[in-house]
Amino acid sequence: MPKGYSRLQIALHWIVFALIVLQYVLHDAIAEAWEAFEHGREIAFNPLVFQHVSTGILIAVLAFVRISVKMKRGAPALPEEEPALMKLAAKVTHLALYAFMILMPMSGAVAWFGGVENAAEAHEIMKPFLLALIALHVLGALYHQFVLKTNLMDRMRTADKG
Ligand code: HEM
Numbered sequence: 001m002p003k004g005y006s007r008l009q010i011a012l013h014w015i016v017f018a019l020i021v022l023q024y025v026l027h028d029a030i031a032e033a034w035e036a037f038e039h040g041r042e043i044a045f046n047p048l049v050f051q052h053v054s055t056g057i058l059i060a061v062l063a064f065v066r067i068s069v070k071m072k073r074g075a076p077a078l079p080e081e082e083p084a085l086m087k088l089a090a091k092v093t094h095l096a097l098y099a100f101m102i103l104m105p106m107s108g109a110v111a112w113f114g115g116v117e118n119a120a121e122a123h124e125i126m127k128p129f130l131l132a133l134i135a136l137h138v139l140g141a142l143y144h145q146f147v148l149k150t151n152l153m154d155r156m157r158t159a160d161k162g
C-alpha cells in the first residue's frame with residue numbers, strides 16, 4: 001500500500017473539485033435550455049450549455065481515470081488513530097462520491113441526448129445528495145485536521161507522504 005497519494009491522484013482530486021464547483025455555479029443556462037426543450041421550444045446554441053455538457057462528461061472520464069489509478073497504485077491507508085466507525089464512514093463516503101461522479105453525468109447525458117425526462121429528474125434528485133456528500137466529506141477532513149490533529153489535509157497537498 002502506498003504511503004501517500006501520487007501527484008497525479010492529488011491533481012485529479014483538485015481538478016475534479018474545481019469542475020464540480022463550475023457545474024453548480026453555472027447551472028442556469030442548462031436548466032433554461034432543458035425547460036425550453038420540455039416546452040417544445042427551439043434550443044439556441046449557448047456556450048454555457050456546451051460547458052455544462054462537456055465539463056460533466058469530463059468529470060465522468062476523470063472519475064474512471066481515478067478509479068483505474070486507484071486499482072493499479074492503491075491509496076494510502078486511513079490514519080491508524082481513526083476510530084473504526086469513522087474509517088467505515090470515510091470509505092462509504094469515498095465510494096459514494098465516485099458513484100455520483102459517474103451517475104450524475106450519466107443521468108444528465110441520457111436526459112440531454114436522449115430527451116428522457118425521468119433521467120433529468122434523477123439528475124435533479126442527485127444534485128442535493130452530491131452536495132450533502134461533499135459537505136460530509138469536507139467536515140470529515142476538517143474534523144481530522146482540527147480535532148483529531150492527524151494532519152490529514154496534507155495527504156491531498158503533498159505527494160507520497162505517509
Ligand atoms: C458531475 C457532473 C454534473 C453535475 C455536478 C451537474 C449538475 C447540475 C446542476 C446543479 C443542474 C441544475 C439543476 C437545476 O437547475 O435545478 C443541472 C442540470 C442539468 N444538467 Fe447537469 N450536471 C453534471 C453533468 C451533466 C452532464 C454530463 C449532462 C449532459 C450530457 C448534464 C445535463 C443536465 C441537464 C439536461 C440539466 C437540466 C435538467 C435538470 O435540471 O435536471 N449534466 N446539472
Ligand code: HEM
Nearest residue numbers: 017020070075078094097098134137138141152153155156
Ligand atoms: C474543499 C473540499 C475538499 C477537501 C478539503 C477534500 C479533502 C480530501 C482529503 C484530505 C482526502 C484524503 C483522505 C485520505 O487521506 O484518506 C480526500 C480524498 C478524497 N476526496 Fe476530497 N476533498 C474536497 C473535495 C472533494 C470533492 C468535491 C470530491 C468529489 C466529488 C472529493 C472526492 C474525494 C475522494 C473520492 C477521495 C478518496 C480518494 C481515494 O482514496 O480514492 N473531494 N479529500
